Amino acid sequence: MGLGLMLLVVVIIVVGICQSADSQSSPNIIFILADDLGFNDVGFRGSAQIPTPNIDALAYSGLILNRYYVNPICTPSRSALMTGKYPIHTGMQHTVLYAAEPRGLPLDLRILPQYLNDLGYTSHIAGKWHLGHWQKAYTPLYRGFSSHVGFWSGHHDYNDHTAVEHGYWGLDMRNGTDVAYNLHGQPTTEVITRQSLNVIANHNSAKGPLFLYVAHAAVHSGNPYNPLPANDDIVAKLSHITKYKRRKYAALVAEMDESVGRIVAQLQKYQMLNNSIIVFSTDNGGPVEGFNSNFASNFPLRGTKNTLWEGGVRGAALVWSPRFTKLPRVAQQTMHISDWLPTLVEAAGGEQALRNLSAANLDGMSIWPALVSDGISPRKSILHNIDNIWGSAAITVDEWKLVNGTNYNGAWDGWYGKPELRNPTDYNWDLVAKCVTGQAVRKLQMLPSRADQIRLRKAATVSCLDKRGAGCNPLVAPCLFNVSKDPCEKNNLAKQYPKVLELLLNELQLANATAVPPSNKPDDPRANPRLWNYTWTNFGDYSDSKNSVVRNSPLLLKNCI
Ligand SMILES: *[C@@H]1O[C@H](CO)[C@@H](O)[C@H](O)[C@H]1NC(C)=O
Ligand SMILES: *[C@@H]1O[C@H](CO)[C@@H](O)[C@H](O)[C@H]1NC(C)=O
Numbered sequence: 439m440g441l442g443l444m445l446l447v448v449v450i451i452v453v454g455i456c457q458s459a460d461s462q463s464s465p466n467i468i469f470i471l472a473d474d475l476g477f478n479d480v481g482f483r484g485s486a487q488i489p490t491p492n493i494d495a496l497a498y499s500g501l502i503l504n505r506y507y508v509n510p511i512c513t514p515s516r517s518a519l520m521t522g523k524y525p526i527h528t529g530m531q532h533t534v535l536y537a538a539e540p541r542g543l544p545l546d547l548r549i550l551p552q553y554l555n556d557l558g559y560t561s562h563i564a565g566k567w568h569l570g571h572w573q574k575a576y577t578p579l580y581r582g583f584s585s586h587v588g589f590w591s592g593h594h595d596y597n598d599h600t601a602v603e604h605g606y607w608g609l610d611m612r613n614g615t616d617v618a619y620n621l622h623g624q625p626t627t628e629v630i631t632r633q634s635l636n637v638i639a640n641h642n643s644a645k646g647p648l649f650l651y652v653a654h655a656a657v658h659s660g661n662p663y664n665p666l667p668a669n670d671d672i673v674a675k676l677s678h679i680t681k682y683k684r685r686k687y688a689a690l691v692a693e694m695d696e697s698v699g700r701i702v703a704q705l706q707k708y709q710m711l712n713n714s715i716i717v718f719s720t721d722n723g724g725p726v727e728g729f730n731s732n733f734a735s736n737f738p739l740r741g742t743k744n745t746l747w748e749g750g751v752r753g754a755a756l757v758w759s760p761r762f763t764k765l766p767r768v769a770q771q772t773m774h775i776s777d778w779l780p781t782l783v784e785a786a787g788g789e790q791a792l793r794n795l796s797a798a799n800l801d802g803m804s805i806w807p808a809l810v811s812d813g814i815s816p817r818k819s820i821l822h823n824i825d826n827i828w829g830s831a832a833i834t835v836d837e838w839k840l841v842n843g844t845n846y847n848g849a850w851d852g853w854y855g856k857p858e859l860r861n862p863t864d865y866n867w868d869l870v871a872k873c874v875t876g877q878a879v880r881k882l883q884m885l886p887s888r889a890d891q892i893r894l895r896k897a898a899t900v901s902c903l904d905k906r907g908a909g910c911n912p913l914v915a916p917c918l919f920n921v922s923k924d925p926c927e928k929n930n931l932a933k934q935y936p937k938v939l940e941l942l943l944n945e946l947q948l949a950n951a952t953a954v955p956p957s958n959k960p961d962d963p964r965a966n967p968r969l970w971n972y973t974w975t976n977f978g979d980y981s982d983s984k985n986s987v988v989r990n991s992p993l994l995l996k997n998c999i
């Protein structure tokens with residue numbers, strides 16, 4: 439080989455290595471989790487009632503996740519997101535974690551930020567935790583996050599940040615592990631947004647990529663005495679929504695949409711956007727009526743938050759990344775919220791990092807390659823939940839869904855909401871390109887044409903069977919639906935397909951055999967905020983036995999015990 443040729447070979451190899459290293463450089467990951475957002479409350483899903491141009495611009499320039507499932511309620515869903523496991527495998531399957539319970543997501547489980555930190559990431563959380571705080575060890579700073587401005591329980595008032603639960607009342611807002619008295623009166627969505635912008639501004643990309651978990655309080659209802667703490671100026675702009683409570687809910691959604699725009703603009707300002715993955719997802723379906731009702735809409739899907747119908751578990755979500763090929767399209771890949779952990783680990787660290795997860799026994803599967811190049815999702819079945827206390831369970835295998843038993847004795851098993859403003863002409867298409875996010879993705883030449891946007895929105899709009907078929911009462915006998923054809927669960931096929939029914943019942947039994955008992959505990963009187971300067975705190979760290987509180991917390995009010 440001549441010297442010239444050798445040099446050429448060396449140059450090609452070096453260039454090849456540099457290029458592959460560059461294309462492998464790990465993306466920033468921004469995970470925005472909405473709380474209790476209805477399926478029909480984002481513009482890209484077919485309703486134009488609530489303006490969500492920033493979220494929609496990400497959806498059209500990224501991937502609308504059309505077959506995406508979450509768990510039906512907060513704590514189980516968040517536990518699946520953080521661990522990559524079904525709640526039946528972590529003890530988190532029954533209802534939520536109440537703020538006075540002496541329990542949390544088990545400490546032997548590694549969680550998403552810890553896996554990403556192994557790959558060189560720095561992780562931060564802004565917003566709601568809801569996976570345990572009775573001892574500090576359960577809180578975000580002890581589980582892989584470098585900072586946390588936000589709250590530990592399931593909800594609070596958006597202005598004074600107090601949380602009422604089971605007759606207890608106290609402040610729930612933290613900066614790291616300190617009580618954030620200074621944030622009193624600052625609206626929660628604004629606090630979370632500003633903290634997110636600060637994290638992005640202070641991130642040093644030279645030291646590795648960023649994982650930012652933005653867990654909004656929005657659009658969960660506040661305390662019972664002020665369930666919809668919306669900004670009056672935004673409410674006033676939404677006068678086309680006639681029902682006042684729905685209008686206030688819409689204001690909470692619109693404010694969250696604006697927050698998405700500010701985060702995207704900040705990523706662009708700090709030259710991080712073109713190397714970011716942005717996920718926007720709800721944690722569960724909307725509580726349209728009944729407990730925690732915020733006047734969300736899951737139209738036309740059946741059921742509500744905390745039911746196993748599609749309205750409870752089919753989530754509004756998108757994922758955005760410049761790495762996707764074959765855009766524009768709607769993603770038909772089946773995905774469950776537990777899939778994010780392996781999916782993001784593969785996006786961050788490649789196949790080797792994914793192989794390293796094999797010892798963790800995850801239920802989640804990496805959908806990353808299937809999302810990137812429109813491949814086939816490895817996920818064929820989804821266990822929606824098994825709750826042996828409430829006697830409800832549901833599983834989907836391919837297009838078949840089995841629902842056995844139900845919650846609330848069937849009180850929230852109906853269809854709710856109206857087909858308001860669902861025509862393309864009702865929708866403000868100009869806003870998509872003009873809003874902050876629209877401008878940012880246009881700079882990256884990622885916003886598809888108006889015609890493509892219309893096509894995508896149409897493809898992501900769910901329509902039901904015209905007629906109701908055989909009825910279903912899952913309290914009496916298990917029901918079976920073909921959710922591909924019948925996403926609104928109107929035609930029970932249990933009698934027509936007994937073999938399929940048997941197969942799915944069997945799958946459910948197999949899953950049930952692997953379940954661990956739910957970890958719920960009764961409220962602990964030591965948690966009472968009254969004992970701790972009216973704050974929710976790590977009561978388990980300052981106690982020596984079940985019912986006594988020892989006096990070494992700065993917050994302990996001595997005259998109260
Ligand atoms: C949180 O605490 C840090 C350190 O004291 C401080 O710099 C920061 O401004 C605080 N954040 C908020 C939102 O108050
Ligand atoms: C992202 O944009 C910045 C600034 O324009 C540029 O320096 C960088 O190379 C881009 N990175 C990628 C992965 O495109």
Ligand SMILES: *[C@@H]1O[C@H](CO)[C@@H](O)[C@H](O)[C@H]1NC(C)=O
Binds near residue numbers: 557787790792794
């Ligand atoms: C995989 O695990 C091995 C052993 O713990 C570790 O050395 C390696 O860095 C990991 N690789 C990736 C890409 O995560």
Ligand SMILES: *[C@@H]1O[C@H](CO)[C@@H](O)[C@H](O)[C@H]1NC(C)=O
Binds near residue numbers: 830831843916943947
């Ligand atoms: C179906 O639900 C009934 C009533 O709760 C229960 O007895 C039965 O064990 C369940 N079967 C399966 C396979 O889940």
Ligand SMILES: *[C@@H]1O[C@H](CO)[C@@H](O)[C@H](O)[C@H]1NC(C)=O
Binds near residue numbers: 837922923924
């Ligand atoms: C279920 O629905 C899909 C979509 O409409 C259809 O292709 C499939 O044949 C249906 N399955 C059965 C068994 O009817």
Ligand SMILES: *[C@@H]1O[C@H](CO)[C@@H](O)[C@H](O)[C@H]1NC(C)=O
Binds near residue numbers: 947951
């Ligand atoms: C799961 O198994 C337990 C016993 O281990 C049983 O009590 C329960 O009914 C089963 N549930 C389902 C859904 O099969």
Ligand SMILES: *[C@@H]1O[C@H](CO)[C@@H](O)[C@H](O)[C@H]1NC(C)=O
Binds near residue numbers: 619971992993
């Ligand atoms: C107790 O709470 C008040 C605000 O309600 C605060 O001003 C005060 O500093 C707190 N006391 C301690 C010891 O943290």
